[in-house]
Amino acid sequence: MRLKDCHNIGDFRKLARQRIPSPLFNYIDGGSDDELTLRRSTQAFDDCDLIPNVLNEMNEVDLSTHIFGQKMKLPFFLSPTAMQRLFHHDGERALAKVAEREGLMVGVSTIGTVSIEELAKITKAPKLFQLYIHKDKGLTYDLINRVKEANFSAIALTVDTIVAGNRERDLYTGMTTPPKLTLRSLLSFMTHPEWTLNYIFRKKFELAQVKDYIKQGTDITSSVVDYINDQMEPSVSWKDAEDAIKRWGGPFAIKGIVSVADAKKAVDIGATAIMISNHGGRQLDGSISPFDALKDIVDAVGGKIEIILDGGIRRGTHIIKALSLGANACSGGRMYLYALAGAGEKGVQRAVTKLREELIRDMMLMGCKSIKDLSRKNIKFR
Ligand SMILES: Cc1cc2nc3c(=O)[nH]c(=O)nc-3n(C[C@H](O)[C@H](O)[C@H](O)COP(=O)(O)O)c2cc1C
Numbered sequence: 001m002r003l004k005d006c007h008n009i010g011d012f013r014k015l016a017r018q019r020i021p022s023p024l025f026n027y028i029d030g031g032s033d034d035e036l037t038l039r040r041s042t043q044a045f046d047d048c049d050l051i052p053n054v055l056n057e058m059n060e061v062d063l064s065t066h067i068f069g070q071k072m073k074l075p076f077f078l079s080p081t082a083m084q085r086l087f088h089h090d091g092e093r094a095l096a097k098v099a100e101r102e103g104l105m106v107g108v109s110t111i112g113t114v115s116i117e118e119l120a121k122i123t124k125a126p127k128l129f130q131l132y133i134h135k136d137k138g139l140t141y142d143l144i145n146r147v148k149e150a151n152f153s154a155i156a157l158t159v160d161t162i163v164a165g166n167r168e169r170d171l172y173t174g175m176t177t178p179p180k181l182t183l184r185s186l187l188s189f190m191t192h193p194e195w196t197l198n199y200i201f202r203k204k205f206e207l208a209q210v211k212d213y214i215k216q217g218t219d220i221t222s223s224v225v226d227y228i229n230d231q232m233e234p235s236v237s238w239k240d241a242e243d244a245i246k247r248w249g250g251p252f253a254i255k256g257i258v259s260v261a262d263a264k265k266a267v268d269i270g271a272t273a274i275m276i277s278n279h280g281g282r283q284l285d286g287s288i289s290p291f292d293a294l295k296d297i298v299d300a301v302g303g304k305i306e307i308i309l310d311g312g313i314r315r316g317t318h319i320i321k322a323l324s325l326g327a328n329a330c331s332g333g334r335m336y337l338y339a340l341a342g343a344g345e346k347g348v349q350r351a352v353t354k355l356r357e358e359l360i361r362d363m364m365l366m367g368c369k370s371i372k373d374l375s376r377k378n379i380k381f382r
Helices: 009-019 022-029 036-047 092-102 116-122 137-149 168-173 183-190 193-201 224-231 238-248 260-268 290-301 316-325 334-366
Strands: 048-050 065-067 070-072 076-078 106-109 127-131 154-158 252-257 273-276 306-310 329-332 379-381
Touching (some): 009 022, 022 168, 036 290, 076 092, 092 116, 116 137, 154 273, 183 193, 290 306, 290 316, 316 329, 316 379
Parallel strands (some): 127 154, 154 252, 252 273, 273 306
Antiparallel strands (some): 048 379
8 A cells, every 4th residue: 555545544544554563553543342432433423414505606615613712724633642653753743744734733642752842843833732630740730831831722631531441452462652572563563674663763762741750751661551540640520620721721621521511511610622532432432422422512512612523533524514513623533643654744744635625525515615604404314
């Protein structure tokens, strides 16, 4: 598979599978337990159909939307994901460059591999920092201060990961960070020499945001599960979220909400946005998919808080369905991660270009000139 033969996210997935060792591919691709939620998060979009209108003098399409107090050129953005340097030596730098070119917001994970400070220097793209409340409150507050200092646009507090999901694929493949050479993984590393050489000779892997605080940030081998279970504060509460909002003082999203009750609490504590998300089907398996949760949440809190649908998106029409139902914007991880793993910056650029082109074509065919024209009249559930 060559990059120029990749026309959709499924193609980028095939490219990634070929180009990187299998523990890493499966880490990106997999979900928790039986992966029910992972699958449903994409399948849910098939339960409704689009209803286009015709003869609408469609010369131009405006894809811009407003979130986090800013005008975004596109109605989707790149969700924060961990450990990108493992998938490709460009890591977060690739996303930062594409995001700047495309006017896209880029998510930066607490478990990221390029520092907050470096990203502030290398990209003018709007940046969303993804925060976890760690057991070490000092670390949590330092992160907020560093993000403030680096002039990021917004923070998203991830709330669905107080313990690690049961990702069995990682147990079978022996996935650790940094990757550990075992008999089982040896063949996979040997059959991907380009990735292996780039891993050894390019910039060193590190958990750039937390390396000065905890041993897992360095080259001590550990699993992601260990990191989450050792470091995250399971007793985190709405009060902690409210404190973080006050400490930050800027646009703030709560990421990982799927219930109406929690969406209302997010409004009450003054969050700017919620990201309806199940962490890409990697946490509680069997939990509701973001698209299935969207309608009730929009009905309850739409207009009071910005609503971002996060997860499952593989096509432009998925974004159109979510916006028609009332989301203000969408976001996703695998929509760019396979492309990053397969071909670095060029891959991410192609994935974003393809999605943007799909969206423009689909909006033309819908007879909708701008995101504002999309409404529930444009969809019908079966
Ligand atoms: C490999 C991988 C790593 C992720 N790391 C993080 C993370 O560090 N923090 C976080 O809040 N979400 C993380 N997520 C979840 C994403 O932010 C996003 O919610 C998810 O990818 C959405 O589902 P999608 O991949 O179907 O678009 C990760 C997802 C993947 C696939």
